[in-house]
Amino acid sequence: MENRLEKIKKQLHSSSYKLTPQREATVRVLLEHEEDHLSAEDVYLLVKEKAPEIGLATVYRTLELLTELKVVDKINFGDGVSRYDLRKEGATHFHHHLVCIECGSVEEIQEDLLEDVEKIVEERWHFIIKDHRLTFHGVCRNCQKKQNKLVKSEQSSVEK
Amino acid sequence: MENRLEKIKKQLHSSSYKLTPQREATVRVLLEHEEDHLSAEDVYLLVKEKAPEIGLATVYRTLELLTELKVVDKINFGDGVSRYDLRKEGATHFHHHLVCIECGSVEEIQEDLLEDVEKIVEERWHFIIKDHRLTFHGVCRNCQKKQNKLVKSEQSSVEK
DNA sequence: AATTATAATGATAATGATTATTAAATGATA
DNA sequence: TATCATTTAATAATCATTATCATTATAATT
Incomplete structure (x- = not known):
């Protein structure tokens, strides 16, 4: 777990992004809900439990960033919401x-x-x-x- | 072409829906743009060229109906719009x-x-x-x- | 043909997800 | 510490889609 967080941190750094507390909280939620298929709103609510000050827009930005870095995949099951899935370790x-x-x-x-x-x-x-x-x-x-x-x-x- | 329109008409009837002029105009646009992947808005604009009185909501409703009947497939390429594709003849x-x-x-x-x-x-x-x-x-x-x-x-x- | 019931439509308001904006906070750097 | 860039939170704006509702077309029945 910590291991994967570290790796993601490095990935961010190698593209000159920082792992801010908000981003870390978001990634942690994703790691803890690997099997679920969370929408941005879902992630927002879960992150808020631990870091109540976070804003919805930040969650969106973070998810977008992680998608760009291929840490997560953005999927759409046709229900009008995008969902975000962590890529498994080493999965191409x-x-x-x-x-x-x-x-x-x-x-x-x-x-x-x-x-x-x-x-x-x-x-x-x-x-x-x-x-x-x-x-x-x-x-x-x-x-x-x-x-x-x-x-x-x-x-x-x-x-x- | 007319052939396929007839079949779609029958499909509608067998579920007790009618092929209204608006629905026909919409289906015709879909038949004429089989290779494209039109959004509801795209379809709306194309239908308007022939039947200017049509409303956007009607196009949405028609596309939804056709999706239900499996005449078209609703797809999403992740760009924030749903697109509608005619099913090929006999395609399961x-x-x-x-x-x-x-x-x-x-x-x-x-x-x-x-x-x-x-x-x-x-x-x-x-x-x-x-x-x-x-x-x-x-x-x-x-x-x-x-x-x-x-x-x-x-x-x-x-x-x- | 007139009447009634039902389905469909068009215009537009409402909704809901996502994105843009902006001022403030944070952090790094000189 | 002053400066500059990055990130954030709050919130406004946007955009696709859906809901509402008054009106119109269609079908069924008399």
């Missing part, structure tokens, strides 16, 4: 997402899975890939279970 | 995009390419995939050429 590529259309939950896939596809795209479309975004929309495991139960109870009520 | 899946980080151009990939990946995801993550979004960010063919030229001219100016 953005991870993928499974968004459930029933309950809205978001799961992450760290595996690349796209190596072959990217090779094809680069060759056939003569496009040099620097990054990608892959999101699957569908039904998560939990909601599948729920639906099964529902179907069964409907059947039994028809049987009456 | 959304097509992919190549977004150039230099010039902003957007190219389309109609091929699926994800069959294998989806199989893996469904099996390993127990997730039922209904749709996906795949965007590659990188450098398009044109911009690669430009960069090559730039590098060469820089070399020659160094040589002086």
Whole structure:
């Protein structure tokens, strides 16, 4: 944790930015919520718990800065808010997402899975890939279970 | 063209919606700009050329309706606007995009390419995939050429 | 054809996320 | 310490999108 913070600090310095207290607080929140997909507002509220004096605009600026430095990735699931995800250590590529259309939950896939596809795209479309975004929309495991139960109870009520 | 309009009309009817003149004008614009990735505003301006009385809200409503019916796909390239793409005839899946980080151009990939990946995801993550979004960010063919030229001219100016 | 119910529209206000502005605070540097 | 650049907080401004609501078009029914 501290380790990763240090690395981010160095990244900032190497682009002549400082790790101010506000920026540090923001990064800490991101580190503590790696699995979540926080919006700027979410981050703001969480940072405020520890550093109540911080302003919303600062959070936006910090997230923008971190995006620029590729410390975080900015994603959009189509719900009108941008969300910010820390890049995993050493990850060269953005991870993928499974968004459930029933309950809205978001799961992450760290595996690349796209190596072959990217090779094809680069060759056939003569496009040099620097990054990608892959999101699957569908039904998560939990909601599948729920639906099964529902179907069964409907059947039994028809049987009456 | 008329053919596809007819099909869309039927799709609307089968969900008990009508193809009003405003909706028809909007669909026509989408059909005439299949390769582009129009924002709601873009569509609005283009529709206005033919049907000047149309309101912006109607365009938004129509695009929302068409999205619901899966006639169009709503996409977001992270520039703060939603864009709307007609689904190709018979396409069950959304097509992919190549977004150039230099010039902003957007190219389309109609091929699926994800069959294998989806199989893996469904099996390993127990997730039922209904749709996906795949965007590659990188450098398009044109911009690669430009960069090559730039590098060469820089070399020659160094040589002086 | 007239009447009523419903759906759709246009104009515009409201909302909500994000960005810009500006004055004050901080920090580094000479 | 004085000076200069960077960063910040507060808040105003912007911009895309959605909600509201009065009006109009369409369809169904008499």
